[in-house]
Structures are given as structure tokens and as C-alpha cells.
Amino acid sequence: MNKYLFTLLLSTAGTIGCFAQANIVPAAKQTKTIAITGATIHVGNGTVISNGTIVFSGGKILSVTANGQAPQDIEVIKADGKHVYPGLIAPITNLGLAEFSSVKATLDFAEIGNFNPHIRSLVAYNTDSKVPATLRSNGILMAEITPEGGTISGSSSVVQLDAWNWEDAVVKTDDAMHMTWPAIPQSRGEFGGRRQLLTPEVIAERRQNAINELEQFFSEAKGYAAIGKPTVTNTRFAAMKHLFDGKQQLFITADSQKDIVASVNFAKKFNIKPVIVGGDEAYLITDFLKENGISVIVKQPHALPNSTDDDVNMPYKNAAVLANAGINVAISIEGYWQQRNLPFMAGTAVAWGLDKEKALSAITLNTAKILGIDKTTGSLETGKDATLFISAGDALDMRTNHVEKAFIQGRDINLDNLHKQLDKKFSEKYGLKAAN
Template structure:
């Protein structure tokens, strides 16, 4: 009993502490804004020096080189020597579905069972979380909120990170179903992992379990496809949730890392007329031709990591994205966790440092991501007609040393860039008489 009381007390204390500095969502844009003199990184590979970007009513009106400020009361933001970027997008994250890792009641990213296509992450998304504000301060203004666990985890949705509730936040509802491809346990040593032996395991039994899991997934897909083509009298919630992946309106993201699993996952999806997105892709660089031939996008997970095998180049996780992108594969960069999402731009910076053109690296967290999530018609690049979701950085936003976001807009709304980390910095800087940033 004391354990539960302690947990309740800690969670209540945390809630009270966080509630002391509530940040309200920004109000709707009411005045035309023109940002002038900046280096504009469009997001599609184009860079405009000394450019002007104008937006009104939440939409971009024009992006030009040395354009004039519109007449009629437009507000000018002078940004000479600074950089303007499209808002970064964090894919495949449980952001907003978890708050305190030590308190089970605040973890809402996984359900019981293996086949959960009916689970919708969007309705569990917590806009009152203190984490998104820390992301906005580094230019991450949108995210794909994704469930975890099981073989079929459920559907993700795309949101913007400054909203009163999930209804206000949503950009695209139920954009994709997420599948964890059944795999064998990986036994490896070195690189921080303990060396495992096969002596305590029966390889044949493990392979049999994996084959059975794939067979179950295949049977579920076959049943769901038949259900989608029929007009059943009784609604099956799980099967009904699969309908839109067969008509192409909802994508399928499959987590697979080894080259054999990647090939198997793609061929499985093709069997049902689906072009999947591969998530993880640790060994994707070994099957670049296969991925390109099948028009497969890859969401690279955690470029700042160690290789999966002792035989791999120790720098391969850094190089993987560049190898794929330079071969013509559409690459998206992601990072694990939710607090860690604030470091997403630096993952793209690492990919750039290890062989990918800087503007192409930028696309891995902007336009490429928007295309994979099906929202590229409205966001992902700075082009007329798209949402005015963008930010101004004093320096290179992909460089940890120079990233300094001083102003950000989501759909034209001038958002508050304060966050819990900045509040704590000010608090203790004042306590010890340090210079307050």
C-alpha cells in the first residue's frame, strides 16, 4: 500500500511542479507577416539568399529573393544573417503518449494483444504534456504520434505541436498502420551489449515461433482483406480498421532491421498490393537496389547508435542514411524516445556530416517526412499555398552548436518558445547569480 501512496505522491508533486508554468497555445494569425533578408532553406533542396517570405491567414503567400514587403499594414521581421526553415517533423514517436516513465498511469502507448489495428494513438495524445514545448525550441513543430507493441500496434496520426486538444492538433488522422515484423532474437556481443550464447535456446524452436507469428500475421491480413471486400452484417472492429490500407488511403509502416527481414516484409506487403514504409532499416544499405526498385521509403532510426554486428563498420549507423539517399531511396530520419525528440535535427546533421548534402539532409526531417506521412501538399517545405509552419534560427539548425531558434510559427501562429528546460535554467541561474539566458 505504501508503494502506491508513494507513486501517487510523486506523480502529484510532478504535476503540481509542471503546472506552475503553463504555456497556452498561440492565437490565430491576424496580421500579414513578412520575414526579410534571411537565408531561406525551402526544404526541397533549394536555398534562397537574402530572401523574403510572406504569409497571411496561416498560409504562405510568397517566397522570393529580395522581395518587397506587402503594403497595407504587414508586419516585417528583419532577419538578415539568419536562417528560415520549414518546421521539422518527428516521425514514429510516442510523444504525448508518455509523461513520467516511472508512473505506469502516464504511459499510454501500448495495448495488450498482438493484433491491434483498431487502436488509435490520436485520441490518447496529451496536448498538455510538457515535452512538446522542448521540441518546439529546436524547430520540431510537427510529429507522427505512433503506438507501440504487439505485431500490429495500431494507427498513427500527424499533429502540430501547439494545441488545446487533439482535435485542434491533428493535421492528418490515421495516416498509417504500424507493424513490427516478427524476428528471431539477436545474439551479439560487444558494442555495449552482453555476449549471448545459443546454448540456452533451441534455434529450431525459435525459428518455429517466428514462422508461426508470420503465419498469424498473414492469416489476419487475408481475413481483413476479405472483410474489406465484403459487406458483413456484424462489424468486426479489428478487421474494419484495416480497410483503408487496402484502398491505399492509409499507409503501412513495418519495423524491420536485418536485410532478410526487410526483404521479407516488403514482399509480404506486396502480396496484398501494399507499398510499405520500412522503419529501422539498420541493414537497409545492403539492399538499396531492392528498395529503389520497389519504391520503398526508409525511416532511419537513431543514427547516433552503434552497429548491429561486430563485423560492421563502427560508423555504419552514421553512413546508412547517406548511402540510401545517394542511391535514390527516399530517406526519413527519426530518433527514439519522446524527451529525446528535441535532438532530431542533430540526427539529420550527422547524416549530412557522413556523406549527404546538407539540404538533402534537411529534407530527411522536412519534405521527405511530409511525403511519407501524406501531408506534403500542406507542409514540409516553404512554398506558396502551404501552411506557414516555419521558424527562424540564428545559426545552422542542424548543428548543435549553432541551432538557436528565436521565433517559430505554426500555421501562421506566433508560438511561445518557452519550455520547462528554459524555466529551470532561469530559476537556478538566478539562484546562483549567473547570467540569465
């Protein structure tokens, strides 16, 4: 027994040593006024200011002007020939809820059960995760931490990615309830250990049963919310009350055009205007989406279409088609480590028909509007949080994006990360030049 315990301790120590990130601590509050001068400022709302100056103090933006001059007696960062962007926002991610996909003990993004509206991702968010630092190095400074699993997964919250704990990290608490629309069942199922072909009638029946169950749950939750002081507490129904008073949004994952229409009409029965997540076939029903004022968070453009009959390039085009039709679009990417590639997903959308500044809005201001945080962040405007970064090149181009400095609410954050440390370590070992 002692032998096995000793081996386990050695293994654990080795793992901790391999994944340690030295000297990366959250930044202190901003104490002096800072001006960034000479840069091309991408405001995030479509406006671009050449040779601009942005001044911020106490974590808030004081001014954004179209000249290279800065007030006297303040700290000046000269960024001639460089670019300033608002901090990028990653929606729909289990960042901080997972560390190693192969180690179950580090996965905390899903619960058992089909209806879990009482689950709150925020309290499980791990600010000591090694992943957020890699995102900050590419300009992703905020994220919507989202639970998964079941039909109703629970509530997400928006955090900034440089904090000691989840209380410090939170930007907006319980911004949205997340739901997955019942999909068409697989054409084959298991019966008595043998595969069984499901008829169209059986498929339709199972699907309708799932929808009926969901509608009953919402109806009971709405009735519970109407009770001032219920004699018996139901934590699941209590968690949904803000859906019905408009204080919380409903995000519905749906991909096919029929599912999107059905899910929107379902939400309308309860006087809820949902946000569609995924929306692979949203481009086929743009008039319906505009008519109902529906925003769409599209999946990563680097994917294959769901149907063999679809244009193989449709995932690349989807964001552009929706945005050009006048729909509020945000871009997301699955997973947690992969979030660092979010700006390049927007760059792909540019290559397939989306205006570059609109693509930037799809990962900044549009996302902020969808998440309900646009009054304080998402663009570089007077009075908003000084959450921004400086890149030597185009932030949406992986060949030129090089984040040299980043600020979250005015705090000058550390851009070191595990990847940079390993790069430096082995570059020195083999006599190579490190990337950063």
C-alpha cells in the first residue's frame, strides 16, 4: 500500500511541476492615468481611428481622439504603427470548468439529469486554471462560462480573465439560462441488445414527447414564479424565475432551420426572446430571424457542414450571410484550449464575405450586446471599461497578431503563459530563438 501511495505522490508532484506557471499573478488596480498614442484604434463599433490616442484612468476610458497627442504628466505608451482593440469576448465556453480532458476529476461542466436550471457555472469557475493565460496572449480578455449537458444545462456568467477568485472575476452574474432544443433521434436504437430501425412515426413520437416534457417544465416553472412566497421551495423552478421577468436571457442551441423556428416559437409562448446558439442553417431563415429580432451565436467557421447536401464552405460563410442580412451575430468556438483561436475564426469569416470591422464586432461589441454587458465593455468608448490590448499587427490574422500589452479594467496584466514558458525552455535547450 505504501509503495502505491508513494508512486501516486511522485506522479502528482511531477504533474504539478510540468504544468506550473511561475510568477503569473493577477494585476493590481490601475493607479495612474495612461495614454496610448499613435496607434490605429479599432473602436469595435465599425469605427477606425488612425493615429489615435486613447486615455484611461481608474479602469475607465476618459477619451478616444483622432490625434497623436497625449495630455502632459501622465504615462504614455507609444504605439506608432500598431493596433489597439477592445478586449475580445469568448461566448459559450467551458473555460475554467475543465483542465485535462482525459482526467475526469478536472471536468466540472456538466451534471447528471435532463433539467438542471439550478446549476450555476460561476461558482465552479477555476481562476487558477492554466488555460486563461493562453487566451489573454491572443487578446481574449473575457468569457461567458457555460455549463453543458441535458436539455436545460443551467446558468452561465461572464468573467474577466485575470482574477484571484470567481468573485473578483465576475463581470455579469447568471447572464443566461442554457437549453438544447430536442434534436431528431438517431434512426437506429438499441433494443434487447440488438439494433432496431426507428420508423419515422417512432422518431416523431419521441421528439414530440421530449418537446411536451420541456413545455410542461416551463409551464410549471412559470406558474411557480408567479407565486409570491411558495410554501414549498423548488430549487429548479426558482432558478428559472428571471427568465419570465426579463432579467435573464434564454440561449437555445439549435442547428436545423426547423429546430430554430420551433425553438423560437416555443420561447415566444412564454414571452421570452431567445438567442440562438449554433444556427448551422440560420442562413436559410434570415427573414424569420429579423422579424423576431433574434441574435445568433454561430459556431466556429472551421468546421464541416452537418448535411452532405450543404455547400462545403457554408460554415465559413454563415456569419457573413447573417450579418449582411442585418442580424446581430457573434462568433464562438468550441472547447476551452481552442478559445485562443477565436480571433482567427473571425478572420476566416472576413475571408468569406464579412467586413473586417464587422468581424471584430462579432467577437467584441455584438457579443457584449448579446450578453447584456455592452454598457460597460465591448468597444473603446468614453466611460466604458479600459479592457483592451495592443497588437503589433492585425489581430484577426494569425500571421501578424502579436499582443504586446493588454489591460483589463485598466490593470496592466501579465501576458506570460505556459506555452510561452515551454517555448522559451526548449528554445534555450536546442539553441533556437523563442517565438516571443
